[in-house]
Amino acid sequence: MLNTATSSKTTPVLPTIGRECADRSTGDTLKLLAEQLKPQRRVVHTGDTIYQAGERFGNLYILNSGFFKIVNLSADGREQVVGLKFRGDWLGFDGIAGSRYSCDAVAMDTGEIWVVSYEALLAACVTHPGLLQVLHTAMSREISHDRDSLMSVCTLPADARVADFLRYWAETLAERGMRTDEITLRMTRAEIGNYLGMTLESVSRALSRLARDNVIGFATKGRRDVQIPDVGALSAFVQRCLAPAPAMLQ
Amino acid sequence: MLNTATSSKTTPVLPTIGRECADRSTGDTLKLLAEQLKPQRRVVHTGDTIYQAGERFGNLYILNSGFFKIVNLSADGREQVVGLKFRGDWLGFDGIAGSRYSCDAVAMDTGEIWVVSYEALLAACVTHPGLLQVLHTAMSREISHDRDSLMSVCTLPADARVADFLRYWAETLAERGMRTDEITLRMTRAEIGNYLGMTLESVSRALSRLARDNVIGFATKGRRDVQIPDVGALSAFVQRCLAPAPAMLQ
DNA sequence: CGTAGAATTGAAGAACCTCAAAAATTGTGG
DNA sequence: CCACAATTTTTGAGGTTCTTCAATTCTACG
Structure with missing residues (x-):
């Protein structure tokens, strides 16, 4: 019934008609970020926490390899896994609004993350507009996927x-x-x-x-x-x- | 047990130590946006759809008054309200990643929305960094709130x-x-x-x-x-x- | 008014959770 | 490498919550 309108969600059709890097592959995006940001690289192991709820925000993290879970904590002690992160995903967006992270990011495997100062990223975006596009795409994806998760759980x-x-x-x-x-x-x-x-x-x-x-x-x-x-x-x-x-x- | 770490979520403490506009009030933020973007204003009525899933992305929308629901649609016909939007909220972030909106935005009351071309917004951000901060804060908030919703439903x-x-x-x-x-x-x-x-x-x-x-x-x-x-x-x-x-x- | 949609409430059933026990797997120290 | 302990997983039985179905009441609107 609504197939035509929503088919783009299940199968990402639409080739690269859009703006420059709308459909860049994960590998290409990572390469761009590595070149333009020269991020600090950090190896993580199972159980390592990259940031915790309440901690002061300052960095965003890009997952180059490995696998993370994002855990939300409520004041009354409930814990909830609210997201899973794979290669190419960003971590830490939740910290921008309140100047503090609102979740825990926990490594579920050995991997490598790239640390990017949010301030430095913004500065770099001024000279490299492509970076801004990559950043917004990552945030947008996360919003869309969170909604899909909610739909799964509810329906x-x-x-x-x-x-x-x-x-x-x-x-x-x-x-x-x-x-x-x-x-x-x-x-x-x-x-x-x-x-x-x-x-x-x-x-x-x-x-x-x-x-x-x-x-x-x-x-x-x-x-x-x-x-x-x-x-x-x-x-x-x-x-x-x-x-x-x-x-x-x- | 985890009260101290998470209290900032329920009650936004931390005065304006942070960056310039981290804790700007809704009214101030709207004023800034109105002045710097001169957005097109559009009155909506109950049932009006601002954008629909599958429609080509181009604009973001800022809700100045009224009240919206965001509806996700699955390929098999399931419908799910995945978000509610109030004064000061932004609509349309889901469209950035795939060049198409992935939800319907439906007015639940009479209200006024401001239409902002994404391209124009990016251009304006270059000269007014405060705008970028406002944009990212809105996206970050949305991510955090989506996670809270998931936690509510799950726990x-x-x-x-x-x-x-x-x-x-x-x-x-x-x-x-x-x-x-x-x-x-x-x-x-x-x-x-x-x-x-x-x-x-x-x-x-x-x-x-x-x-x-x-x-x-x-x-x-x-x-x-x-x-x-x-x-x-x-x-x-x-x-x-x-x-x-x-x-x-x- | 009278009708259509929305909300409430009850009763029965289904889906999922809790509790419990046993089997399988993983980790550890000898 | 093996044995043991700890954890994880599976599976069953019974209970609880929520849904489904249905009837009634309420509200809005021509």
Whole structure:
């Protein structure tokens, strides 16, 4: 019904008719940033925190490799994973408005981040307008994706949410030129469940059902590596969850 | 436990030590934008759509008065209210990354929006760095608030979610210098429920319970106007919902 | 007024959560 | 390299919350 209007969201069509770097690849963007900003590079390991809620804002961070989770904390002690960051993503935008970060950024794997002073970035943007475009694109993407997350949580049943989560993960890796037929979830069931608004048991059951339906597979050893032979099958599974009746013929 | 680190989120402390316009009031910011951008002004009425998903991006919009909802659409026809916009908020950031808007922006009341060409804004930012700060602050706020929304939906039971929604609405109005003791929800129960990830019946029941507990009141005629004598009572209600056991003394 | 949309409320059912136990995996120190 | 402990994951059973379906009341508007 609304397919035509929204198809650009699922499959980024529209070649580079737009402004100069609207569709720059992750690698190209990183190269541009490295050249023009000469950022300080920092290696991180699992569990390292790049910034914490309440800490004074000053830097933005660009993820060159590895994988991060963004954790929101409420005054009453609730914790919520509100975002996952992959290669090419920026971290720290939440700190601009209030002069303090409002989340924790935690490394989920070994990786490298580039540290960029916000002040220095703004200065560099004056001479290199392309940088500003890259910055705004990153912020815009984050806003769009946060909205998609909210929609997932609000409109999909638990099983579909897990399937959609895997689909998003695989597509994100694909965009960045990585393997998607077998992905390693570096999150526990509890962390996935927290991110998706369900219990760890529900995540486990959903994964079991996905495996039973051959939408995903588990590697021989360990159940943290998920085989995704066909990403489209995940989307199809989501649709099947949404279909109310089994739609028996005749 | 984490109070000190996160208190800056609920009550924006920290006076204007920071950069020039970090804590500018909504009115001052609007004045600056009006002076420096001379934006085209446009009056909107309930139901008007400022932009739609799939439409080519070109403008950002600043809400001077009135009230908007942002609606996300999925390829399979699901609709999701993913944001509410009040005076001083910007609309259209989602369009920057993909050169097309990814949501619908729908007016929920009569109001006035200011139309700003993104290109023109970037040009103006070069000569007026304060504008860039205002722009980034608006985007950063949106990212932070989207995360708070996700946390609400993921961690709060239905009743608390409705209470937290009213609390946010009242605090948003307060920040903009409007009345908060009696607010007019210009949304149906169905729209509120959609935004909060629950059915319209659950919203209705939650509001009834809030009224029964005297946390809110209903205006004599009609149940769309909500009286909020004490915003703190809403926060207390949320905490009560989170407390597992009734905590009987002894 | 009278109709259409919106809101409330009740009853029954489904989806998900909690609690619990067992199996699998990972990490650690000998 | 192995054994042990700690953690993670799976799976089942029962309970709770929320949804669905339905009927009624209320509100707005011609």
